[in-house]
Amino acid sequence: MVEGQLGGAGLTAADLKALLGDRAVLTGEADQQRYLHDWRDRHHGRAACIVLPQSVAEVSAVLAYCHENGVPVFPQGGNTSVCGGSVPSADGLGVVMSLERLRRIREVNPANNSMTVEAGCVLATVQEAARAVDRYFPLSLGAEGSCQIGGNLATNAGGTGVVRYGNMRDLVLGIEAVLPDGRVWNGLRTLRKDNSGYDLKNLFIGAEGTLGVITAAALKLYPLAPTTVTAMFSLNHVEDAVALGGRLQKRFPGELVALELMSLSETEIVLRHIPGSACPLGDRGQWQLIVELTASAPAEQVTDELSACVEGAVQDGTVRDAVIATSEKQRQAIWHLRHNVTEANKREGMGLTHDIAVPVYRIPDFVNQAGAMVARAHPGTTVVIVGHIGDGNLHYIVMVPHAQWEATEDKAGWQTRLAQDLYDIAIPMGGTFSAEHGIGSLHLHEMAKYKDPVELGLMWQVKRMLDPRGIMNPGRVLPPVD
Known part of the structure; x- marks a missing residue:
């Protein structure tokens, strides 16, 4: 394909430059590079050009042009997707539309x-x-x-x-x-x-x-609530973490904002790779639970009520250790651990991430069954878990050392077998293979395997009605039909 040529109709980027101006259409390889792969560098594509509209009118003009000429369009936001949804296809026939200039x-x-x-x-x-x-x-x-x-x-x-x-x-x-x-x-x-x-x-x-x-x-x-109370607890069993979470939800139905679970393996990875990280717990246990409450009551009152709620679990040893932040700096240090898990995992090894959700009460069943499966079928790997246990969403990560990953011949086959084994545990529990990360190009096989055919058919009907020429983010979300 000639540089700057679009689609199969011999269209050129000059047409788009006429609509948006030269500076809003990128055709050079160096200028395009950051739009053509995801931030973890796992999904790669090519594009005839990158367009950077700065108004709704310009977005409209580009889409009208591409619709008329059958040019694929790949919309892109911050490009932080982990499922390949924001990366163009490999054929280089489409346009990446970055929305970064629409920022008012x-x-x-x-x-x-x-x-x-x-x-x-x-x-x-x-x-x-x-x-x-x-x-x-x-x-x-x-x-x-x-x-x-x-x-x-x-x-x-x-x-x-x-x-x-x-x-x-x-x-x-x-x-x-x-x-x-x-x-x-x-x-x-x-x-x-x-x-x-x-x-x-x-x-x-x-x-x-x-x-x-x-x-x-x-x-x-x-x-904006005047009081925020953030705490971190350590426990040895995932069952205890789920039970404590349920107790907190019952006690603080209008105040509980966050209920975040981290396995010890995940916390240690963050401490190992992210500068400035520190865990405030003396006894980290096998699991760490981050809890955040917001309220109109004074901080001292909320802290006392939180302490009273967990007192029994502390006394019987269910909670191994507990820390309640007493300053914004301490609060940020706790969240620093949680918010840096993805960057830390990237440095640690090849993290094969699965965005699973199951009903909250089934979390222990899933963790135990999945752990046994991974130990049996994938030796040499480490299970790393971070999740939103208040809503049943677990990021179940199988961490493969870089050397082991590079020595693996059939990487795609291994990933597929592992994913299917995990999803086959979650789905019968009433779970899903995608809780919050989306589908992108990564989960098309799962959509075809696990989605109700009637549901998929309805999705395709909507797609064909609104996008009859199939130009919008083709190859994403919807699996091909026979």
């Missing part, structure tokens, strides 16, 4: 507890803008310094606050989206109640750019 905060309305932002806004920027008006936007995850709201919407991101606030879908009041043919749908409503027909925004949230491009969103804000 259009409105912050504390009186309405809402904020309207463009898709390219970095999550941390949105959090800060909310705090500036004494409000709170509760989505929080390790990549919040680089992930973008559009990507959070496209994957229905979860994070550490789901136990109280829900996934990204639950934090959105309305969206603005550009359809594959260039039409703009303005659904930026900020009403809490609007029962006037289909809830169209939920078609696009979680669709990973396969139905159109989300360009802006109206988000829910919450009052």
Whole structure:
């Protein structure tokens, strides 16, 4: 293919430069590079060019052009996906559309507890803008310094606050989206109640750019609680961690924000690879549980109530050790451990990550059965677990030393066998193979194997209706049909 040529119709990047300007269309290899692979460097693709629209009108113009000429479009936010959903295909025939220049905060309305932002806004920027008006936007995850709201919407991101606030879908009041043919749908409503027909925004949230491009969103804000209490507990058994989590949810139904579980193997990896990391627990146990509460009551009162809630578990030895942060610095040190797990795992070895969810009460069953399977079928590996146990979501990681991974001849086959073995444990428990990371190109086989055929058929009907030419993020989310 000639450089700058698009699709199979002999189209050139010059056409897109005429729409956006030369500086908004990247064709050089060096300029394109960071858009063509994921941040873990596991998924790679090629593109005829990268387009950088800076307005909804420009997004519309590009999509209309690509729709008319049958050019594939790969929407991209912060490119922090771990499933290949934000990386173009290998054929180089499509266009990567980065939303990074759509980064305006259009409105912050504390009186309405809402904020309207463009898709390219970095999550941390949105959090800060909310705090500036004494409000709170509760989505929080390790990549919040680089992930973008559009990507959070496209994957229905979860994070550490789901136990109280829900996934990204639950934090959105309305969206603005550009359809594959260039039409703009303005659904930026900020009403809490609007029962006037289909809830169209939920078609696009979680669709990973396969139905159109989300360009802006109206988000829910919450009052900023005056008190935050963060604690860390160590336990020896996953059953005890789940039981303690249930006790805390019952005792603090309106205050519990986060309930995060880390295996000792995960904590040790973070301590080994991330500068400035420290575990405040003297006895780390086999599991560490991070708990965060927000409340209007004074910190001393909340701390006393938390201590009373876990006192019995401490006395009988179920809780091996406990630390309650007494300063913001101590709180940040605890979260530093949790938010750096992915970067630490990348340095440790080849982490084969599985984004599994099962009903909360089945977590111990899954952990025990999966651990026995891995020990039997995959010797020489280490199980590493980090998860949101308040909602049943476990990131089940099988860590393979770099040397062992490089010596493995059939890497893809090994990954597939391991994944299927784990999913075959989770699915009969009422679980899923993708809780919050999305599908991308990585989980097409699982979609075909585990999804109800009727459900897949309905998804394809929606896809064909909105994107009849199949230009939007092809090869992602939906497996091929016979």
